[in-house]
Amino acid sequence: MISDSLPKLETSAKGRIWSFDFTICWSVALAYYIGYFMFLPTLPPHLVSIGLSNSEAGLVIGSFAITAAVTRPLIGVLCDRGLAKSVILAGLAMATVAAAGLNWARAVPFLVGLRLLQGGGMSAFTSANGMVVANVIPSSRRGEAMSYYFLPQGVGMAVAPLLGTLLLEGSGFGIVAYSAAAIMTCSVLLATRVSKAASRPAESGPPKTTLFCKSAVQPLIVGFSVYVAWGGLAAYLPIFVYDRQIGSPGTFFTIYAVVLFCSRFFAGRVSDRYGRSAGIYGGAGLMVAALLIIAFGGSMVALSIAAVLLGLGNGLVLPAFLALAVDKAPAEERGQAVSTVAMGTDTGTALGAMLLGPIVDAAGFVAMFIGAAAVVMAGLLVFFVLSKIEGDRVISNCRTCS
Structure with missing residues (x-):
């Protein structure tokens, strides 16, 4: 104790x-x-x-x-x-x-x-x-x-x-x-x-000995799916850009980082005002759009637009699913909740390149980026189903949080 x-x-x-x-x-x-x-x-x-x-x-x-x-x-x-x-x-x-x-x-x-x-x-x-x-x-x-x-x-x-x-x-x-x-x-x-x-x-409260926080399953799924896509993007976008000769990957990541930084000043308020689901669905949806633009754009202008959408999407979804994990966890389990979600993002990042790499070899970069978008959409679908099953009011209205 x-x-x-x-x-x-x-x-x-x-x-x-x-x-x-x-x-x-x-x-x-x-x-x-x-x-x-x-x-x-x-x-x-x-x-x-x-x-x-x-x-x-x-x-x-x-x-x-x-x-x-x-x-x-x-x-x-x-x-x-x-x-x-x-x-x-x-x-x-x-x-x-x-x-x-x-x-x-x-x-x-x-x-x-x-x-x-x-x-x-x-x-x-x-x-x-x-x-x-x-x-x-x-x-x-x-x-x-x-x-x-x-x-x-x-x-x-x-x-x-x-x-x-x-x-x-x-x-x-x-x-x-x-x-x-x-x-x-x-x-x-x-x-x-x-x-x-x-x-x-x-x-x-009594110290917990469990290594996995069950209340964090929903944000874990969102974080895992989003970071599988990010892991594949980070690994293969530079190769894709040089292969297609459509610009500089450094420019893409710089635009992404600047937009992500700017989004931190307002994006978190979205989930506070409109509910965690608004940040999760909105942010992940923007990331899906960015991945599809990269797949079919074929120009530096398209890459720049995708970088903006990706930065905004990450800025919305990350604080939303992390805040949701804290919302749902008992106060004495917050450390486990944060660690459980972070475990999902770590695993997703590590597996992204390994899971999406064979798609590049078999079907090309376009199929890989479409696959990455599909992973994010699948994560959102599972999140939606679990939300309906559990009927979590905290997801739609964070004001119920204590």
């Missing part, structure tokens, strides 16, 4: 979002994601440059998601036992060590080990940090707050890949790795300021 000597965290249905702990968690996330996304465009060419084959490089890159997905449930249990701050610090420390180590590792087993460590660190940090945020935000503004909370991810995605590329081309991968590690060290120092009160479950 969590010690009763800890100060009680006061939250209310109506209150401010930018509390001390929320601001600290937001700042920690910003530093982490800048360091994390510096590896997005730099690690693959580095692995090839040190002698790895394409398949070996793919193994190293993909191994990241294994520990990220597998460790989520256990991390959720630890967070619900009042250990969120310790988990945050441990996760950030793991990510920092792995970032620095990627520069000197050369053998595939060592590289895979570092990526597994990096994935475990990400799993620990994002789950625990998300649980703390869920504890300190007002319930009536949960969707809006979650949207603000994901702003650092958009900033990191917009800024860090360009920064990493400039460092790689100017000074080599070593500077990239050590710079990322230095930035992540700042996140560790900031995380020490998270309060003990924010790290404990919002309400006292």
